[in-house]
Amino acid sequence: MPLMLRRIKKQNWYKQTHPWLDENEIPADPLADMNTSENSLSVWYITDDKANLSDVVAAIAANRESLSNLDYAIFDSKVCSGLGIEIEHSPGDTPHRNANKNWHRDLKTLSGNKLLALTAAIYRSGTRKRTNDKEVLGLLVAASSAGTIPIEDIKGDSLREKVERKLRSGG
Amino acid sequence: MSWFQCYFDLMFGGKLYIPCELACDAGTAETRVRQEPLIAQTFTGGIARDMTDRLVCIYSVVTLPSASSHLRKPSRRLVGDETTCFWGRDFRGMIGDTTEEGEAIVAGRTAVVPENREHVGMFQDYVGERVFLSSSTATIEDSSMYEDLEKQIESLFRTCDEDYFEDGTVSSFSRELCAVIDNCRNAAIELIAYWFLRGNIKHNIMSEALRWLGRIEQAETHSYRLWLLGKCIESQSVIVRDGALLGIAALDDPHSTPTLRSAIEKEKCEELRIEMQSVLKQLEDTAQCR
DSSP states (O other), X not given: OOEEXXXXXXXXXXXXXXXXXXXXXXOSGGGGGXXXXXXXXXXXXXXXXXXXXXXXXXXXXXXXXXXXXXXXXXXXTHHHHHTTOEEEEOOOOSSOHHHHHHTEEEEESOOHHHHHHHHHHHHHHOEEEEEOHHHHHHHHHHHHHHTSSOGGGOSOHHHHHHHHHHHHTTO | OEEEEEEEEOSSSOEEEEEXXXXXXXXXXXXXXXXXXXXXXXXXXXXXXXXXXXXXXOOOEEEOSSOOTTOBOOSSOOOOOSSOOOTTOOOOOOTTBBOTTOOBBOOOOOOOOOSSHHHHHHHHHHHOSOOOEEOSSOEEOOHHHHHHHHHHHHHHHHSOOOSOOOTTOOOHHHHHHHHHHHHHHHHHHHHHHXXXXXXXXOHHHHHHHHHHHHHOOOGGGXXXXXXXXXXXXXXXXXXXXXXXXXXHHHHTOGGGHHHHHHHHHHOOOHHHHHHHHHHHHHHHHHHHHO
């Protein structure tokens, strides 16, 4: 079953014991990473074998101003169908053209309740991962070398300079 | 006498953490040191930097556990015995220098940043000169400049109204934080440390600041930032610990390894512990490559 990736901030998702939280509730902080636009949520399609995961991470990273860790949650797309959430293939907007064309998705027609249910499902059963600064830089360098992300298209000036410096030093 | 907890700060070659306590008697020339040596066999005179109490290392002589082949003859003689040190001396030496008595020397500063006005008066009366904060290359000797910096740092943390910092985005907060560190170097880090360890700063703001502290490329403040990140990885807040971990990962200095190992043992949040182990692996790989 295909997977979905949503960019998050891991610090909002760490499971902690809160005495005020009921057993069937999740804390509110994860919702900060689930901002919608026109009732749609941007996600990325990840193949079952995660073969495109590095490309998607590089695509997201290349679209940012500065070098930073990239945290994300991966969840089964069945979660969406189970909640009646429509998945639409839509073009992405990153420097990685192939990722934009093939792997970007929008979760459409989200009600507040569905968004909360989706967040809860990701919180309970999703996998949360982190790619540190160093690894992100490595992915960008690899993508630039491979030509999948043209270096001149990397968004942030300081980020682009770091990639250039790394390429000059031999990666 | 009042006892102040402090650590030993090396002017050259990073930091040597020897928890110790210093008592200063303003009425005499005497300073007593009470300490638990971690590395040194004896600790002679001097005090060390303590970020919490804002006391800064004076000077001292430390005898290392065993003679090292790199020890060489000193260029000048030290003064002091095991229980006293002399304020106002600005001894600078290189690690590995020895006195004529064969003691290994480490360097320290002579500036004191007291905790409160009473301490200022006490130290200034004894030293007979103005108390100031100095760093290795930039000295803020004008107390009004220091006060301005103090206000700037406080304002930076107190007035930041951003609730959500997006990874990979440069916010006005991070821009100003990096600018003040770029301009004021270790003096800025000291004040940041003071606010972190003493002030009531929102955890998400601290976490964001810690991430950026690790990313700054500035050799002069490297050791200081490393130290502060190591302190904050012990925070009660999981958000602050996460920010400190990211800062440690970005700094990518294997000197953080012992601190991180200790943090892993104590970490109760399983997900964060896994991230710590991942960063530990990164640091170990970095150490092997050097």
